[in-house]
Amino acid sequence: MINICIVAPFDYPIPAIKGGALEQVVENLCVENEKRECLNITVLATESKDIIKNNYKFTNFIYFNKTAIDKMWFYCFRLIKKIIGIYIPAYPRMIKVKKWLEKNNNRFDLIVYEDGLTYMLPYLFKNIDRNKVVSHLHWIGDPNKKTNYFFSELLPVSKFVGDEWINNCSHPYIDVSVVKNGIDIDKFNKKLSEKEKTVIRNELGINNEAFIILYVGRIIPEKGISELIEAINIINNDNVVLLLIGAAKFALNGMTVYEKKVKELIEKSSNNIIQLGYIKNNELYKYQNIADIAVIPTIIEEAAPLACVENMAAGLPIIITNSGGMPEYAGKKCSIIVEKDANLQYSLAKQIKDLIENKDKRKAMGRYAELEATNYSITNMYNEFYKTLKLKVEKNNEVNKDKA
Template structure:
């Protein structure tokens, strides 16, 4: 049995008490390992009371808990970082105080693989020295710039698109690269309402049974295309086309941003045509998504592997997506309409919404295709491929 240590990014706890894409993914791997027990698993993470409570029933994963960075620690680190750069260059500098504490916590421990979940594209030299033959990088994004990377022995990419981007942009590509597609707990999203319950829940949000509801679920940040989706709905001359927005700028935090303010102004301008819920826990998303008729994923950047696409398919929601990153790798033309992410993206979204509004039969066919497609991206499938990657090292 391989001894594997996963190092969470350190921004949010694992188990995912506050959400977070990477944290939720790690939580899924942990829970699947509870069932199958094919890995000797350790997880390095920050924590909070809720995460500790969630971890209480997990018996086959060792959690190595790291206190979150304080403001004072960050300030001291920045000062030391600046001094070290002048004296020694970048070589032995860790990315943050969190990684200093991680390295300290792993002293004296041995693993077959140590996997940085996110973090720097080039391995911190102190980590590479400590784990010279088994330091991996789990890449959850699409590189869009040229860079150097040393110290990792294997790169796990969440899509072939991301893996190919790494090969193109890494100037000194030496590490093995392998794709392990993400997966979701499809059972969580297979719950449903009766027609009566669905209509009642719609009324609570201000929607009628006759409305055609478009769902957006994700972070409220510019690259996710929320404003473009709002403008697309605004340009549809049909008061029964409604938009349901779920999300926040930074997962479960109450952070205010200029972009959030702009989104809220657009929501207010559209009045009763939009409902904005803010952040909703992942375990409760199905209650909102089951009210919708379709889901839009209007990404304006190269999205490596958006979980919301898999979740939408598992809930039988027809998708409207942009041609972005790994999205087409996870979806299919049978369950998703794809629009270019160009200067005309708003019109593309508008036309796609109208096309699905006017064709209920097409929506039903896309729903069935999505349910079938979602079976390819379960947690069990992700875990199996992850274990295979570990065993091939």
């Protein structure tokens, strides 16, 4: 078995009891590994009092406290990095993580950096052999030549992410192996009876004839929710309902400035817009079952949002923006791609209207969506993840043999 240490994201705990896309990916890899028994995994993660006892046989969790000063510290870190380019720890607990890694790195064949803060690579791995460090990258990251000196292989979740990194910093050389995200398909392809759908619609105050548009994701400016609401206002159809699911900080409490703005836009709108807030991942299928289509109106270059595949697995036609790696995941026969330009709200409105008026087209897209989603199972993701790590270990062993 290969011994690996996963440096997990530091926003939310693992298991992903409070949400978080990256946290869910790490949990999925650990769960699949229990079946496959290919890896001995140690996960460095954020502690939470809500975490229950570890029942994993092949995964050990090392937890680090998230303190009250972390948020303030992070703002200072960004300011110092921007002004003078010094890599101090992004959070106080990273000091402890760095010390732990330097003390224990010889126990592992590889260290997999799952956190999105790629600018922490120079700080964390300054005293560790770069050949042992792999970055599993879920966004564009912060590509620069200095960072490349502290890891040797990039596992981007899309070709787009890998190309962006290489185009911005090709030296020193790193290997690039795309490992696409995977989801628990069975969570999202559950089917409800018509009676069960009616119950949910009634609970939300939605009649059975209404056309439901679903958005699932974080409520932050980059996700294009304001533009989607504007598109609904352009359509201006009493029989259309926009269902918004998500929060800025997943299951954490508190409302951000942008969430307040979205709430105001909803209150000002004369159309049917329902905001449900954060819904647990294993409960999303209920709302996907009553939806007619899903829209992901991201206005930045997104690596590969899981919501894209989750909605496909639920059999929903999807409208997405031409954003980063998202088109790599969305099947051509089950998605409509619009440009994320100044006319986004009008483009969204046009394509939504088209799907409202074409039931046969929606049904065909839905069938293709379910079929396409099977390519993005947790098993497939784990297979690619393990295969890449195995090849990396073999390569390192050959290099070490030559040195000897």
